[in-house]
Amino acid sequence: MTLAIFFGCTFIAFGPALGLFLFTIARDPLRIIILIAGAFFWLVSLLLSSLIWFIAVKASDPWDEPLQKGLLIFGVMFSVLLQEAFRFLYYKLLRKAIEELVSLSEDGCSPISIQQMAYVAGVGFGLMSGAFSMISLLADALGPGTVGIHGDSQLYFLTSAFMVLIFLHTFWAILFFHGCEHQHWWEITAVIVMHLAVSGSTFCNPLYMGSLVPSYLLMATTATWAYLLSGGSAQNLQCFLLCLRSRASPQLES
Numbered sequence: 001m002t003l004a005i006f007f008g009c010t011f012i013a014f015g016p017a018l019g020l021f022l023f024t025i026a027r028d029p030l031r032i033i034i035l036i037a038g039a040f041f042w043l044v045s046l047l048l049s050s051l052i053w054f055i056a057v058k059a060s061d062p063w064d065e066p067l068q069k070g071l072l073i074f075g076v077m078f079s080v081l082l083q084e085a086f087r088f089l090y091y092k093l094l095r096k097a098i099e100e101l102v103s104l105s106e107d108g109c110s111p112i113s114i115q116q117m118a119y120v121a122g123v124g125f126g127l128m129s130g131a132f133s134m135i136s137l138l139a140d141a142l143g144p145g146t147v148g149i150h151g152d153s154q155l156y157f158l159t160s161a162f163m164v165l166i167f168l169h170t171f172w173a174i175l176f177f178h179g180c181e182h183q184h185w186w187e188i189t190a191v192i193v194m195h196l197a198v199s200g201s202t203f204c205n206p207l208y209m210g211s212l213v214p215s216y217l218l219m220a221t222t223a224t225w226a227y228l229l230s231g232g233s234a235q236n237l238q239c240f241l242l243c244l245r246s247r248a249s250p251q252l253e254s
Contacts, residue, residue, distance in 0.1 A: 006141040009161035013134050017127055017166040024119075030112055031120045038090060038124025038173075045086040046132065049079035073203070080195045083125070087173065088188075090121055091180045114181055115174065115230050122173025126166035133165060159208040164219045168198060171222035178229045194218050 025031045053075035060067055094117045098110045137160050172191045179187030198218060204210030 002142050002144075005157055006138055009134070009141055009157050010138060012158075012161040013130060013163075014127075014166075017123065017130065020123055020170075021127075025123065031116070034094070034112075034117055034120045035124040035127075037093075038121040039128040041086045041090045042083065042125045042128045045082045046079070049075065049082045052078060073200075076199050076202075077196060080199050081192070083129075084176070084188075084192050084195060087121075087125065087176055088180065091118075091177050094121065095180075114177060118174045118177035119170060119230075121177070122170035123166070125173060126169030129169055130166045133163070134160065155208050156206070159205075159212060162212060164215055165198075167219055168194075168215070168222065171219070171226040174226040174230060175222065194222065 021035075025035055053071070056071050056074070057068070060071060062068065095114070098112075098114065098117070101110050101112075137157060141157050172195060175187050176191045179185065179191070198211075198215050201211040201214045
């Protein structure tokens with residue numbers, strides 16, 4: 001049973017992200033480098049926020065429960081702000097890299113656009129964020145014991161697996177980079193607010209619907225927003241669906 005929970009949660013959490021990596025990133029060495037660098041930037045932000053939170057906890061009274069809860073909320077909010085700060089630093093680094101690539105290219109064009117960089121960087125942020133949020137849970141899922149044996153909710157592992165942080169980070173990166181590129185600071189502010197809202201909604205647990213429903217609503221909103229900013233339209237989506245339908249028709253007839 002524990003093994004089934006482990007593999008089920010693993011495939012739910014990382015299956016879609018693995019598909020994105022294999023079909024859109026893995027064949028391009030430059031995209032792989034950008035993804036790894038994005039994951040590294042997220043790791044550095046986690047290291048710094050963890051260090052600040054650790055010092056704050058050690059310097060406070062461990063028996064003061066309201067204070068410890070306040071420090072936990074502070075740690076989450078500070079970590080979100082630090083992640084977005086490192087996202088901005090990564091954008092500046094990639095923008096400088098584009099300028100260097102253009103100067104070195106023969107035709108004066110960059111081999112990768114800023115939208116593609118934003119997408120790959122977002123996947124890197126999301127994969128590392130998802131890995132660190134799930135690795136300890138997956139280790140516990142292997143047992144011994146089963147969640148809910150003492151009357152607690154049995155949805156803990158499943159809810160954690162269905163959290164869409166990987167997709168959210170991908171869409172947030174597209175919005176964030178677009179805001180930086182065109183100096184639309186309200187887009188950057190919107191990303192920060194949404195990130196704070198998703199992280200803050202986890203404090204609703206064990207009322208899991210209180211965190212999952214807002215996260216999926218925000219994911220749908222940011223996905224649509226990122227699609228439109230990347231040049232997508234309803235007409236393009238319709239053409240894509242018609243193309244899929246035309247490819248599937250001969251297979252059905254045969």
